Amino acid sequence: MKYAESMVDLVGDTPLVKLNNVTKGLQATVLAKVEYFNPGGSVKDRIALRMIEAAERSGALKPGGTIVEPTSGNTGVGLAIVAQQKGYKCVFVCPDKVSTDKINVLRAYGAEVVVCPYAVAPEHPDSYYNVSDRLVREIPGAWKPDQYSNPENPASHYHSTGPELWQQTDGRITAFVAGVGTGGTISGTGRYLKDVSDGAVKVIGADPEGSVYSGGSGRPYLVEGVGEDFWPTAYDRTVADEIIAVSDKDSFLMTRRLAREEGLLVGGSCGMAVVAALEYAARLGPDDVVVVILPDSGRGYLSKIFNDDWMADYGFLNPGTEEPTVAEVF
C-alpha cells in the first residue's frame, strides 16, 4: 500500500512546472515550484515542521505544550497542522484587520485565535506584539517560534527547498527567484544553491515597491506575505545578487494571468515573483534555467485580486472591464 503516515509526512517535495505562456519571447526556461501542494497549502509548512522539531529537540517545546505566534496567515496553518498531529495546542494572535476567512481557517484546524486591535501603537498593551508576549509569559509550557528570528526558518529551506531544486533540475538551475517576507526562503534556498554550485547560481529577490529590501521606506503596499518595514534576522543580506522591486498592479495582473494562461491559481506574492523572474530571464540565453518559487494558492484572494471590482477600486483595471488601466505617463 502506498500512503503517508500522516499529513506531516507530506510536507515538501513539491512539483516543478514549466511556464509556457507568460514566458513568450524569452529564450531561457522558466520553471515554477508550486508550494500550494504542501498539506497546509503554502511554503510555510516547511518552516513550521522544522521549527517545531528543533524546539522538541532543544526542550523549548515540551509534550503537551502550547505554541504561541503572532500570525494570521500561512505560518499559522502550517503550525496548526504540525501541532495537532504532534499533540500541541496553538494560540495565534492576529490584528483585527485580518479577514474572518483567514481566522476561520486557523480555528477549523483546532487553533485558538486571539484578535487584537490593529489601530494601536506597537507599544500599547493591547497591540498584537504585546499580547503574544504576555500569553507566552502567562501560559504554562508556552513556546513562541518567532519566524522572523528563528534560524530554523532559513535552515528548513537550506535542507529541503534547496536540495529539491538541485535534484529536480539535475543541477541545471542557473537562477533562483523568490519573494522576500521574513527572508527565510531566499536565504536558505539561495545559500544552498550557491554552496552546491560553487556560487554559479544567481539568487534574485522580488520585493513590493515601498518595502525595505528594495530600498523603500516601508510605505504600504497591497501584496501580502512579502516586503517588510524592518530587517528580520532570518534574512541573510549576503545571499541575493539582486533585488527587483515590483508594483502592486504588475503583481496582481500577473497573478491573474497565471490563473488564466498557466492553470496556476496562486497568491499575489506569486505574481510578484514571476514578474521579477521574467524581468531577469529576459537578460538570459537558451541554456539558462530560472526557477521561481510560488508560495501559496489563490484561494485566499478570490475577493481581492480575482475580483474585478476590487481591482478597479484600486485603479488596476478599467471599471466594468477586465482591461488593465494604462500606466500614467509623466
Ligand code: PMP
Ligand atoms: N508569499 C507569501 C504568501 C508568504 O506567506 C510568505 C511568507 N511570509 C512569503 C511569500 C515570503 O517567504 P519568506 O517569509 O520565506 O521570505
